[in-house]
């Protein structure tokens with residue numbers, strides 16, 4: 001299995017068990033914290049399920065997935081005992097274009113990431129530590 | 135017990151925390167080899183491309199398998215969840231993954247005699263909801279802080295969304311809202327110290343010290359202080375300095391290089407504060 005196949009296969013498997021009841025979206029603390037609550041949890045969950053199937057998501061689904069901060073509170077809310085945080089994670093990757101599809105959510109790839117991480121390492125670690133730890 | 139301490143990537147900003155964590159492990163009889171940075175990445179920074187992120191994760195698992203230590207001890211909740219959710223299912227592992235707070239909490243009786251210095255502080259723990267369901271870090275860190283003489287943990291219901299502040303920084307308005315809630319909790323609780331659990335929270339919150347009468351410290355800083363270890367938070371000093379270049383100093387600039395400092399380090403240290 002690869003990450004790409006997990007997004008496709010785990011996504012499809014979990015979507016097949018999801019009833020799009022919306023309990024997860026209703027329980028999610030992120031949108032209200034951010035001042036833009038989910039007004040239609042069923043539409044948001046329908047968008048999640050569609051995304052996992054590789055279908056066009058609802059606008060409510062895109063908005064909810066974009067506001068996911070990985071609070072994990074959706075897990076306990078699901079009456080089907082699905083791993084909703086994992087579903088949200090797979091859907092988030094997919095909507096950011098991880099499978100080469102046009103992104104529906106702006107990607108977060110940090111182009112200077114590796115060089116910046118190493119630059120800070122040079123500032124906070126001794127040369128011996130850099131050789132051993134990096 | 136021998137472990138690999140997988141500190142993650144963005145922790146390179148906090149070398150003193152890596153060093154002190156290794157020292158805490160060593161003090162309780164754990165031999166740890168630290169690894170992190172781009173060479174042992176979970177793939178999260180490259181997630182918008184599953185092919186790249188997946189290959190990075192597979193390479194890291196292969197490296198840990200080859201180390202033969204049997205235990206990979208995480209610091210970063212993103213690394214931890216990625217290992218359990220997507221890396222280990224994709225590439226068979228010959229090690230167990232556990233979080234550093236689990237390991238140190240299990241050894242807290244051995245830690246106690248080490249923590250003899252008084253650290254007079256009224257501490258608010260900066261808690262997030264997101265990783266706590268996987269590893270109960272909020273309780274584990276509170277228990278570890280309870281070992282510190284003189285330290286008082288204040289009660290407050292602050293439980294922020296997200297698994298750490300980087301998740302809130304990635305959504306519009308999230309970080310500012312989290313910092314406003316944190317400042318309100320500090321005022322309501324009367325705490326004089328804000329204790330971070332994770333590095334991304336620490337990186338974002340140290341800037342709150344500027345112009346305010348409280349300090350921001352990571353839980354490892356507080357344990358190290360109680361152990362009497364000299365542990366300077368350079369990142370905080372640079373972030374709050376009027377001139378980060380002068381604060382980093384000539385030796386720092388020489389080690390990182392002028393061009394790299396200007397392009398990658400200075401913009402981060404000078405970034406606007408969300409509140």
Ligand code: SF4
Pocket residue numbers: 017018019020021022023024025045077078079080081082084
């Ligand atoms: S709560 Fe579970 S079943 Fe209901 S929409 Fe969410 S994931 Fe699907």
